[in-house]
């Protein structure tokens with residue numbers, strides 16, 4: 001982190017000296033909320049909800065950010081490693097099904113230390129790394145053995161689109177390498193009694209006009225990761241934040257645009273969540 005090369009942005013700022021890079025977060029994580037969440041995939045929710053810890057800040061600059069109040073306005077409170085570990089134990093005591101770190105990439109060292117501390121103090125729930133998918137392989141290796149379920153976005157196939165919509169032209173290449181590393185660590189998704197225990201769960205948000213390059217992403221998963229990959233093809237895109245200045249994405253996807261992606265993934269043999 002000092003200088004910071006945690007993520008592919010490679011800002012090289014001294015976060016311990018108050019400098020901030022693209023993610024705008026210093027060396028202490030800012031947590032915007034902690035609590036059971038019932039809106040995640042059913043394999044994560046169960047009876048007690050997914051125990052989410054939402055981090056403020058983000059290393060992507062998506063013009064259509066669906067969480068822009070959290071990610072870009074950085075509302076929340078700073079948390080030490082001890083406080084993060086305590087939050088995890090509280091979520092476990094509420095009966096949550098897992099601990100779900102949302103937008104974690106820019107605070108991986110704090111998360112890794114907090115998981116170790118929480119486990120020493122009785123945490124037994126699976127941990128979920130819920131990321132926009134712009135993660136470097138080297139940093140992901142710090143999480144080996146600490147993360148049980150990787151849930152990355154796969155947002156784009158085309159570097160030009162990734163540049164226009166997320167200020168990250170290398171996203172497709174970086175994202176694919178990251179997903180390979182995640183799958184190497186945890187394998188295909190496994191469930192017990194309907195709840196995820198370990199593995200890879202890919203999220204893909206369908207954009208209008210196939211701006212996401214959905215079919216190439218599915219081909220990649222089927223051919224380079226595993227035909228048993230679990231994918232959530234998501235239909236909830238709506239123009240938010242600055243999306244109105246990008247005409248191609250200034251509308252919701254049609255039903256046909258959405259359903260053709262799910263059908264293609266099914267034809268390829270992937271495990272498509274309902």
Ligand code: SF4
Pocket residue numbers: 004005006007008009010011012013020021022023024025058059105106107
């Ligand atoms: S984690 Fe933040 S400061 Fe570090 S390289 Fe990434 S965007 Fe830059």
